[in-house]
Amino acid sequence: MSVTSSRGGVGRRGLLKAGFVVGAAQLASPFVLRARAADSIKIGLDNPLTGTYAAPGKNELVGCQLAIEQINAKGGILGRNVELIVEDSTSGDAGTAVQKARKLIDGDKVDFLLGNVNSALALAMAQVSNEKKILHVVPGGHTDAVTGASCHWNVFRVCNTTQMEAAAVASTLVKAYGKKWYYITPDYAYGHTLESGLVKAGAALGGARAGGDLTPLGTVDFSSYLINAQSANPDVILFLTQGDDMVNALKQAVQFGLDKKLHLAGAQQELEALEGLPPEARIGTWVMEWYWKRPGVPHVDEFVDIIKKRTGRVPTARTWFGFVSVWTCALAAAKAKSLDAVAMAKALQGLELPPEIGLMPNAPFYRAGQNQLIGDLYVGNAQASGDAPDDLFKVTDIVKGVDIASSVEESGCKMTWPA
Amino acid sequence: MTQLIFFNVLNGLIVGAFYALMALGLSLILNLSGVINFAHGGFLALGAYLAYTLMPYTGFWGALIVAPILTAFVGLAVERVMIRPLYGRDPLYGLLLTFGLAYIFEDVTRLIWGAQSVPFQVPGWLTTPLSNQFFFLTGYRVFMILIVAVAVGGLFFVLTYSRLGMRIRAGTRDLDTVSTLGVNVRVLRSLNFGIGIYIAGLAGVLAAGLLGLSPTIGSMLIMPSFVAIIVGGLGSLLGTLLGGLLIGLASGLTAVFFPSATEAVIYVMMGLVLLVRPRGLLGEEGRVH
Numbered sequence: 001m002s003v004t005s006s007r008g009g010v011g012r013r014g015l016l017k018a019g020f021v022v023g024a025a026q027l028a029s030p031f032v033l034r035a036r037a038a039d040s041i042k043i044g045l046d047n048p049l050t051g052t053y054a055a056p057g058k059n060e061l062v063g064c065q066l067a068i069e070q071i072n073a074k075g076g077i078l079g080r081n082v083e084l085i086v087e088d089s090t091s092g093d094a095g096t097a098v099q100k101a102r103k104l105i106d107g108d109k110v111d112f113l114l115g116n117v118n119s120a121l122a123l124a125m126a127q128v129s130n131e132k133k134i135l136h137v138v139p140g141g142h143t144d145a146v147t148g149a150s151c152h153w154n155v156f157r158v159c160n161t162t163q164m165e166a167a168a169v170a171s172t173l174v175k176a177y178g179k180k181w182y183y184i185t186p187d188y189a190y191g192h193t194l195e196s197g198l199v200k201a202g203a204a205l206g207g208a209r210a211g212g213d214l215t216p217l218g219t220v221d222f223s224s225y226l227i228n229a230q231s232a233n234p235d236v237i238l239f240l241t242q243g244d245d246m247v248n249a250l251k252q253a254v255q256f257g258l259d260k261k262l263h264l265a266g267a268q269q270e271l272e273a274l275e276g277l278p279p280e281a282r283i284g285t286w287v288m289e290w291y292w293k294r295p296g297v298p299h300v301d302e303f304v305d306i307i308k309k310r311t312g313r314v315p316t317a318r319t320w321f322g323f324v325s326v327w328t329c330a331l332a333a334a335k336a337k338s339l340d341a342v343a344m345a346k347a348l349q350g351l352e353l354p355p356e357i358g359l360m361p362n363a364p365f366y367r368a369g370q371n372q373l374i375g376d377l378y379v380g381n382a383q384a385s386g387d388a389p390d391d392l393f394k395v396t397d398i399v400k401g402v403d404i405a406s407s408v409e410e411s412g413c414k415m416t417w418p419a
Numbered sequence: 420m421t422q423l424i425f426f427n428v429l430n431g432l433i434v435g436a437f438y439a440l441m442a443l444g445l446s447l448i449l450n451l452s453g454v455i456n457f458a459h460g461g462f463l464a465l466g467a468y469l470a471y472t473l474m475p476y477t478g479f480w481g482a483l484i485v486a487p488i489l490t491a492f493v494g495l496a497v498e499r500v501m502i503r504p505l506y507g508r509d510p511l512y513g514l515l516l517t518f519g520l521a522y523i524f525e526d527v528t529r530l531i532w533g534a535q536s537v538p539f540q541v542p543g544w545l546t547t548p549l550s551n552q553f554f555f556l557t558g559y560r561v562f563m564i565l566i567v568a569v570a571v572g573g574l575f576f577v578l579t580y581s582r583l584g585m586r587i588r589a590g591t592r593d594l595d596t597v598s599t600l601g602v603n604v605r606v607l608r609s610l611n612f613g614i615g616i617y618i619a620g621l622a623g624v625l626a627a628g629l630l631g632l633s634p635t636i637g638s639m640l641i642m643p644s645f646v647a648i649i650v651g652g653l654g655s656l657l658g659t660l661l662g663g664l665l666i667g668l669a670s671g672l673t674a675v676f677f678p679s680a681t682e683a684v685i686y687v688m689m690g691l692v693l694l695v696r697p698r699g700l701l702g703e704e705g706r707v708h
Contacts, residue, residue: 050529052633054534054635218635220639224681256554261554272535275536
């Protein structure tokens with residue numbers, strides 16, 4: 001079909017025609033898929049593929065895809081083939097995330113819902129999944145409420161709570177770098193709970209909050225916040241930002257020479273952010289929730305090799321989150337011998353992940369009454385370069401999640417099961 | 420406290436100068452062609468990523484020169500193929516087209532270079548603070564201000580004294596008359612668009628040295644440029660410069676007293692200007708149709 005008008009340029013009609021064809025093609029494709037996969041089990045992933053969390057979102061997707069293939073190779077879920085349906089939730093628009101969740105549940109009739117990287121979006125999706133009674137796994141949205149005050153019987157979480165991350169890193173920071181901390185905190189659910197977790201964990205060790213700034217999600221220029229931080233004269237500046245915001249903030253801090261005057265640190269660090277930083281800005285003390293270089297831990301090397309073959313890069317914590325999330329669905333159905341959401345959620349209470357899925361020194365398990373996965377946390381320092389090209393983090397301490405997680409009562413989770 | 424305010428004012432002006440640079444290209448295109456170029460951020464990102472790709476071969480300085488030129492060529496092609504047929508139509512067509520293009524640019528960038536930030540490294544000697552006290556004055560930021568000054572100065576020189584500049588200025592006021600006088604308006608618009616996109620590419624390379632380079636860099640930086648134009652006034656390049664500096668300043672001052680509102684304050688400012696003086700501070704009456 002030609003889209004060229006008689007004038008030689010692209011005419012409006014041509015463009016419209018082209019747009020119409022593209023639109024029609026998109027409308028048509030789901031029917032084709034549906035016809036082919038009528039009796040397969042469907043897992044809906046509603047996660048960011050665009051915006052500031054596109055990179056972690058895509059890595060979670062890679063992990064999900066690997067798990068789907070492994071499950072299908074082992075005979076699927078309850079003998080049926082498994083299919084992953086992916087929707088872009090955007091990075092920060094709760095309205096879109098909820099709309100996509102409803103589309104997956106009502107339109108695609110998924111059996112499981114996964115998502116979201118953004119805590120606020122994860123909470124919004126959890127309301128929908130709870131209303132529809134669908135088993136929902138949150139791979140990587142950290143705010144405490146997901147498995148705390150806003151917990152639901154059907155919502156399980158793979159990544160850590162912000163409270164656990166704060167508790168894991170606090171003692172190292174106080175011991176090694178000082179007690180006065182300044183906070184650069186993203187202004188939404190995740191940032192708020194992470195900061196309050198750190199303030200609490202720091203105070204328990206005699207630390208004090210020297211000040212802090214709330215920064216809008218998607219901030220590009222951190223210079224004014226860094227000026228504020230420096231003038232408060234803290235021992236440590238804590239960067240609680242995530243994704244692109246983390247890269248922007250750290251890069252500017254190092255350009256300002258702040259790393260030479262005080263210590264830069266934070267709770268959660270991700271390989272995605274370290275890879276996006278120039279070597280001189282790969283610094284500071286952090287927590288990684290999973291790390292690829294763990295000699296001696298069974299099956300980790302195999303997992304690293306498979307992901308490397310597919311993507312050319314090592315897996316990150318996000319890849320592992322996605323991988324575990326999909327496997328959680330399969331484990332739940334297998335143990336419950338049913339696709340009934342209540343039966344599966346009950347089957348997951350206290351369930352320990354097998355080593356080839358857990359991929360940690362101490363087997364992670366879903367804590368009963370809270371639906372929170374409790375695994376190991378890796379405390380250490382970012383490094384400009386390591387033994388391998390992607391080895392940008394030196395683990396100094398492995399903290400057992402079970403030792404630092406607040407109790408189910410402290411988490412504020414009061415679960416009500418359907419009658 | 421006084422020092423904190425002083426630092427933030429100075430820092431705000433630096434950031435504002437950068438906003439102004441982005442906004443200048445946007446303003447040029449808007450003034451002559453009446454196209455509200457929402458894809459400006461996409462061109463900015465393209466310039467930055469081209470520089471990132473070129474750097475292993477050309478070094479930072481080579482990339483700083485070549486990448487904006489390549490971006491301008493892409494801009495010329497886009498103008499020729501997609502934007503030219505929309506001249507003379509309702510500005511909404513151009514807006515919708517470039518709005519869609521912005522998404523396409525972002526996704527194509529993601530497809531080619533990946534969703535993850537890439538490490539964009541500038542020469543080490545540029546990224547160290549010039550003085551211990553004024554730690555936010557790094558060599559790179561001073562260099563950026565110099566580039567902004569040169570770009571603004573160069574643009575004013577071209578617009579004021581060159582034949583091309585005079586035609587662009589005349590075309591901004593009355594394109595039909597300029598056309599009747601025998602000036603090839605198509606070429607004029609193309610060149611003007613090319614210059615605007617060149618500035619976007621330049622701003623992109625500079626931004627990548629300062630910030631992380633990810634596909635969202637364009638969409639994150641584009642809004643302040645629009646605000647700078649509206650505050651400064653349509654039709655006035657001097658106004659755009661002023662608008663950029665003012666929103667940088669407002670954002671810097673807000674950071675002292677109410678840090679979480681640094682982003683919101685520029686939109687509040689835009690709202691106030693639209694209420695009190697809809698044509699913008701230095702804008703010409705009647706430019707807003």
